[in-house]
Amino acid sequence: MSRNKMVAVAAACAAMLLAGCETTDMKMGSAESKTVATGSAAGSATSGASDQLERCPAPLGTVSLIENESAGWYTILRNEYRLPPTANLLRLLIQQSNCFVVVERGAGGMRAMSRERELQQSGEMRGGSNFGKGQMVASDYGLTPEIIFSSRDSGGIGGALGGLIGGGRGRAVAAIGAGTQTREASALLTLIDNRSSVQVAASEGSASKTDFAGFGSLFGVGGAGGLGGYQNTPQGKVITAAFMDAYNQMVRSLRNYRAQSVQGQGLGGGGRLGVDGGAAPSRTYVPGQGGNTMSVAEAQQRLNELGYNVGTPDGGMGPRTASGLRSFQRANGLPATGRLDPATMDALAHR
Structure with missing residues (x-):
């Protein structure tokens, strides 16, 4: 070649x-x-x-x-x-x-919003401009x-x-x-x-x-x-x-989001990986302040774990679940209403 x-x-x-x-x-x-x-x-x-x-x-x-x-x-x-x-x-x-x-939370955008509010407060804006407080998302x-x-x-x-x-x-x-x-x-x-x-x-x-x-x-x-x-x-x-x-x-x-859930002490309540010498979660918990959310099925599961047998957690608020809630509430110094109110949710999450 x-x-x-x-x-x-x-x-x-x-x-x-x-x-x-x-x-x-x-x-x-x-x-x-x-x-x-x-x-x-x-x-x-x-x-x-x-x-x-x-x-x-x-x-x-x-x-x-x-x-x-x-x-x-x-x-x-x-x-x-x-x-x-x-x-x-x-x-x-x-x-x-x-x-x-x-x-908007950038420095430039926040300055622009502040400038408009300052103009509103100065009285220079026309009536009805409505740049007062309480509108930011x-x-x-x-x-x-x-x-x-x-x-x-x-x-x-x-x-x-x-x-x-x-x-x-x-x-x-x-x-x-x-x-x-x-x-x-x-x-x-x-x-x-x-x-x-x-x-x-x-x-x-x-x-x-x-x-x-x-x-x-x-x-x-x-x-x-x-x-x-x-x-x-x-x-x-x-x-x-x-x-x-x-x-x-x-x-x-x-x-397909599903929130992560920490069993037992709840999210931020101490976790399941205990540290030797660390403060127990109960020492940082103030009963009755609420702040926890819990579905009926989660409450049923927690009641079963605590020995209040309410049957299979199905999410339904039946007589057996209401009875279990009343027993739990009485044992924890709460009004025995049989309802899953915020105080009861809070107590269930920390027991």
């Missing part, structure tokens, strides 16, 4: 290897995707949202975004990649999904984002091809490898209940994309085709895809 034919075959092999890298698509998790946050949201209505974004039939509560501006990843995001806060991106994804109603949950960056140089492919082809063409193929870079990002999301400080959900998402800087220089502009458009793709697209992947996974879990 002549040298020219060998060079042609090697060049064709190089093209096949590069095509096999599947560089034209964004990879979000395990699925092929070019997804970025697009479109808009107004209330529960959306326009142009990605069809890969998970959605909810109704909001699960209100949520505020909590961004740690002193974290290392945040410094990289703002200083190196010159990207805006992730809260701007997440607000759009969350509202488009209809899973939460977003409430509570934030049920706080969502905290975090990013892990990675940027791998994939020049080995080009170097190997250069060794195969040799000469000037070999140097050209090696240049492709040197300009080939895989950008990766992992995003973490944590959802906290603001009233109890309990972590409700956590998720991780990832995305990657490979850039070919110099692909067109070897095969010409026509040969590069649509690949050339990825040379200037910002890192932001990878981050967006990673956050969408993490958010989608969180929504899937929340659709």
